[in-house]
Amino acid sequence: MKRSRPVVGERGRPVRRATLPLSRDRIVRAALELVDREGLPALSMRKLGASLRVDPMAIYYHVPGKAALYDALVEAVMGEISLPAPGAGTSPFERLKEAAYAYKAALLAHPNALPVVAARPVRTVGALRPVEVMLGFLLEGGLSPAQAFAAVDACGHFILGSLQAYVAHLTNSEVHAHEELQLESLPREEFPHVHEVVENAAEEYGFEYWFEFGLDALLRGILSNAGKESIAGHE
Amino acid sequence: MKRSRPVVGERGRPVRRATLPLSRDRIVRAALELVDREGLPALSMRKLGASLRVDPMAIYYHVPGKAALYDALVEAVMGEISLPAPGAGTSPFERLKEAAYAYKAALLAHPNALPVVAARPVRTVGALRPVEVMLGFLLEGGLSPAQAFAAVDACGHFILGSLQAYVAHLTNSEVHAHEELQLESLPREEFPHVHEVVENAAEEYGFEYWFEFGLDALLRGILSNAGKESIAGHE
């Protein structure tokens, strides 16, 4: 893979390179673009090199390997999270909910990257800013430090898990046809509740409803724990 | 890759094959063993063929491709979930909690398979039995069908998300050293809550504490929604 000879100035020194010099940052941005455009499986060192018009092996000079590339990808996605302004006067519940929706929106901006993001701990250096903000809301809500810690994780895992399943569901709808529509042709005596629920749950309920239901429940449960130091806070 | 000639009986018909005939079931079991033993990346059609002492391409006769193999893997893991006996006399909260722990235990039996399991919707044909049981508990707890639906998803996503992050954390502890221990060398004025929480949250709190905290909160929040048809059930 040859590159055009660099332009040479009067004194024989290159004036400006035909392409920008490679850098970790440029590589990560190109990788994220590639993933956004063609999906996670399309991210190979070779295709990435091609998209940067560079020998694939040049990447290894800036990034140790593919694992590190995935790490950088996660960092980039998480870095895009911008939590809304604290919104004075609103309750901790509402602020937490807003923050969770901002988190969700940031993740949905790069749906193809979700599997890599979800396979990593929620509290990473790249995602410290949102964690800081959420911890503030939780402490304000009356949780102990240990509880606030756990609560951030719980919210993160719920959101990541929900989104991961959702986009996977969107991506391969043939799997959907094979796995979910068969529900209605099931032995009714063996699965009475499944039948009852499928028949009575209105069809208009979709991902947005499920997400909000779960998030509300989780946040309500978390905040209702405020003050109590014991783990199981139910009567 | 040659196989020893089959043993031939008196009439020239094979009496018993040197190896069992290949079948979808045997393939899936071998795949799960391979993943358990050597990790998810080690699962290749070629290694799987070798472990079955069969030409790798023989697998394609029984399983359409690798995607279908992953599907079957998820099905197998989910099929091992055995929820505890309903336990008469206990509250819906306690039953749901027990079920969630059984779910968690089944998933932890094959930690290496978690990424594939998590990248799939929670309600699949293979996992219908546990879904049926949990729906029962939730309806009994007073939830509407639509709410019960959403609640099953929420629990599943929380559990899967938590476990996925947990085992990823266990698998590569060098990432941990790189990403989490640096927390303490952070600008204190920029991350006051992170510092407060890290310093005051006792070290003995680990995954088990976080998991139980999140699960309790989620279940409490879900059950406190009973009866109300509106989504946001907080005062």
Next chain:
DNA sequence: ACCTGAACACCGTTCAAGT
């Protein structure tokens, strides 16, 4: 310092062929 290119040991999948 930064990039190239050949080479190595792998992949999933197709397809014609064997029994």
Next chain:
DNA sequence: ACCTGAACACCGTTCAAGT
């Protein structure tokens, strides 16, 4: 019906070499 084996188009990574 069930399995083989060659072939194709890919992978990630190492390493010596170029500038």
